[in-house]
Each structure stands twice: as C-alpha cells, then as structure tokens.
Amino acid sequence: MEHTANKKIRKGSLEKRAKIMAAARELFLSDGFDRTSVDAIAATAGVSKRTVYDYYGDKQSLLLAVVEETSWAVLDMIKQGIADHLTEFENLEEALILFCQQFVASAQGSSDYSALIRLVMMESANLPASFLEKLDRSTEEGLIQRFTELGQAGLLDVRDPVMATKHFAALTFLLVFDQPKQADWEEEQTKRILTEGVRVFLCAYGKRTA
Incomplete structure (x- = not known):
C-alpha cells in the first residue's frame, strides 16, 4: 500500500509540473514574462499558486526551466x-x-x-x-x-x-x-x-x- 501511495504522489507531482510548465510556456509566449502573473500560471495549470512556488521557487526560475x-x-x-x-x-x-x-x-x-x-x-x-x-x-x-x-x-x-x-x-x-x-x-x-x-x-x- 505504501509503495502504491508513493507512486501516486510521484505521478501526481510529474503531472502537476508538466501542467505548470505548459501553462507558463503558453503565457510567456502570448503575454510576455513581465505581464504574466503567477496567479495566471496557476489558474491555467489548474493548480494553486502555492504549488507553483513550491515547485519552482519564483517566476524567473520557472522561465529558466521553460x-x-x-x-x-x-x-x-x-x-x-x-x-x-x-x-x-x-x-x-x-x-x-x-x-x-x-x-x-x-x-x-x-x-x-x-x-x-x-x-x-x-x-x-x-x-x-x-x-x-x-x-x-x-x-x-x-x-x-x-x-x-x-x-x-x-x-x-x-x-x-x-x-x-x-x-x-x-x-x-x-x-x-x-x-x-x-x-x-x-x-x-x-x-x-x-x-x-x-x-x-x-x-x-x-x-x-x-
């Protein structure tokens, strides 16, 4: 059971990361870095703003990752x-x-x-x-x-x-x-x-x- 739960957590983390990256890339390209807010990235990705910060630290780190x-x-x-x-x-x-x-x-x-x-x-x-x-x-x-x-x-x-x-x-x-x-x-x-x-x-x- 514990192994299965850990697998789900890891899978969920990868899925959230992928959604955040896709949302950030889309918004950076359409609106530019300065006009793109972390709130907008979180909303587009379907995650919380806290999750974006937890995974990437700040908006510039997310840009570098993208x-x-x-x-x-x-x-x-x-x-x-x-x-x-x-x-x-x-x-x-x-x-x-x-x-x-x-x-x-x-x-x-x-x-x-x-x-x-x-x-x-x-x-x-x-x-x-x-x-x-x-x-x-x-x-x-x-x-x-x-x-x-x-x-x-x-x-x-x-x-x-x-x-x-x-x-x-x-x-x-x-x-x-x-x-x-x-x-x-x-x-x-x-x-x-x-x-x-x-x-x-x-x-x-x-x-x-x-």
Whole structure:
C-alpha cells in the first residue's frame, strides 16, 4: 500500500509540473514574462499558486526551466542529425550538407524550436548571461565533440573545435534561419545556402593537403 501511495504522489507531482510548465510556456509566449502573473500560471495549470512556488521557487526560475526544457527538443534534433549523417559516411562535404538539411527541416517544423527562439529573443533581459552561455554551449556540445573526433581522424583541421562549431553554425543553418520569411522561399534556395556554407567551412577547416 505504501509503495502504491508513493507512486501516486510521484505521478501526481510529474503531472502537476508538466501542467505548470505548459501553462507558463503558453503565457510567456502570448503575454510576455513581465505581464504574466503567477496567479495566471496557476489558474491555467489548474493548480494553486502555492504549488507553483513550491515547485519552482519564483517566476524567473520557472522561465529558466521553460527555456531549458524547450531546448531539449533542439538538442535531440542535433543528436539525431549527427547519428544519421556524421557518424558513418563516405564524403564529408555531403554528410555535413545532409546534416544541415535534416536539422533545418526538423527545426522549421518544430514548435519547440520556434518557441525557444521567441523566448530567448523576447526575454533576454530576464535571462542571466551565464544561463544563455550555458544554453549555447549545451546546443553546441554534440558538434564540438564530433568535430574534435573528425580532427583526430585527420578529416578536419580544427585547432579550436568550439570556434569551428560556431563558424559552421553561422555559415549554414543559422544563416538560413536569419533569412526573411518569404511565401515563395524554395527548398532549393535553402540547399544552396547550406551547400555553399559547408564548402566555405571546409575551405577553412578541411583536411590540409601537402
């Protein structure tokens, strides 16, 4: 009986946390951090205000938790792309292009990615610089590790894998995301940006030949 009761408590806690997170994310995106009250989050989640404070401490801690949780989906996209295209391949240029194409397609179709970008842009003043730096690093870690490994294998010349990762992102998928949205934007245009970006990256970081 005691074990069953504990399971119910834990399950209930997880359900309440999920409801609070969903309500906070919805209200932060629609109304903004400053205009969103803990009362409104509690009402939307169907819990007491005390429960929100008990689980998250304060409103800013809840914002950090929402942004962090939303970033997990982006991390999964990157990990999946690395597993699908950058683990085993015959041509590095082609593999990098395929990785970028998959990540762009996944991100553009993801409510989590768009929510993450909006939250970071809208609430940068309410997000500590140290938190944003940690967030950036966590999203880059997979590529940093893979570029380090490719350097050790002699396929890339990367003296600074962290900087190489930042350059790679800036030249490829971040450049695509920065393009103004257009109704007639075609997949071929995205592929051209990614392809040229990968080629520029390899000009700087590709294997040196004598």
